[in-house]
Amino acid sequence: MSNESSIHLFAIGSNGSGQLAQAHLLDIKTPIEVTIPPTQGVSSTLGSNIVSVAAGGNHTIVLCRDGRAFTSGQNDDGRLGHGGEFQGIMQVVELPLSPARDHLLDGITHIAATWSATFLVAHGMVYSCGSGDRGELGQGPQVTRSGTPTAIPNFPPDGTQVTQLQGCMAHVLAVLSDGSVYGWGSGRKGQLGEPSIDVWEPRRIDCVPFCVGSTACGKDFTCFISASDDGEICVLGPRSNDRFGVQCAAPVAAPGWSGLAASWGSIYVLTSSGDIVAWGRDDHGQLPPANLPSVQKLAAGSEHCIALTSTGQVLVWGWGEHGNCGEPIDERGDVKGRWNKLSAPGTVCAVYAGCATSFFVTSKRAG
């Protein structure tokens, strides 16, 4: 046992709806551990393996390697996927197929969030719950509310699996095993292709001129990067309001790419050499500050970034009014043209970000 390590999730930032799973609803200014109550029948830390974290406007989803998902935050519309009435406690998602409530059989492989909905991929289907007035749930025309996780009908097509799932404020993107890309939700800005309308069930996006390697969703745009090392880039949206150059200032390609992320108004391509190619809005210092050290992992929240450097440091920059970028911040609440460092016990292995929230996962040698 002595050489086993324990995994811990830490959070910082906006917590007004309990999205950081604490006993209070105050913003968190220094990183604090997110735990699961003993009543959930698991260890007090968030499982042994955290695969990913997704965040909506006021809720957080944590996916563990054993296929269970946990949620915390606002739940007036059922977006947490369980009947939990308490804000601020991580509780396990109740999939309709959880046999005998044995959540170890949930088999959830991917998670995503829009502003007020949760998306879970399990057993070949995509489940959604919560609310959305512009088709975000993907469950068909005019379905704006789903109190429990419900499978999106007839999706994905037979013979395919979802390999990537991304969400932002009001739209969702799914990449399938055959290379096709589907999207649904808010589409008035062209973020889901043509026609530019809200899309109430998954619609194939066929206007991307290359084989898609990864996607990232912003507030009203979608970025695609090619599967090849060339890193060809295609941006759909934001029509009629591209004043920050998300589309018109996009590079043709980002060769040697290793990761793609988007905030609500900026796009970030991480390269295998640890550089970040970024464009879009920078009014709150959202773009990477000069002289940033080499980065191995990067996550973009609504208007800020959190990066794990090659030497294991956690750096944050951008709009930090709710403490999500650590301290200090300037008079506008920004960490602009510079970065703050978040300190953590143990070795940091992953970073995630939401709406004025930042998360990182640490590995700590037991004993």
Added chain:
Amino acid sequence: MSEENIYDEIEIEDMTFDSVLQTYHYPCPCGDRFEINIEDLRDGEEIAVCPSCSLMIRVIFDVDDLPKPEGGATGQAQQVVAV
């Protein structure tokens, strides 16, 4: 009102109207929502504010296109609003 504080310009078609509160709202990156009362829009106000942070948006709209105050839709929600 400093231009610096305007987070974005949002068309009113992209906002959600709450018929009970008589407000238009739109997500704020902090997790709360930008809000503006329809009466304020009728008075020519165009800035919606977020109650939880310093950000604001400018609402793009035409006063003539706003729902009329009286005699418009007569849904149940309207009956709750005593005048």
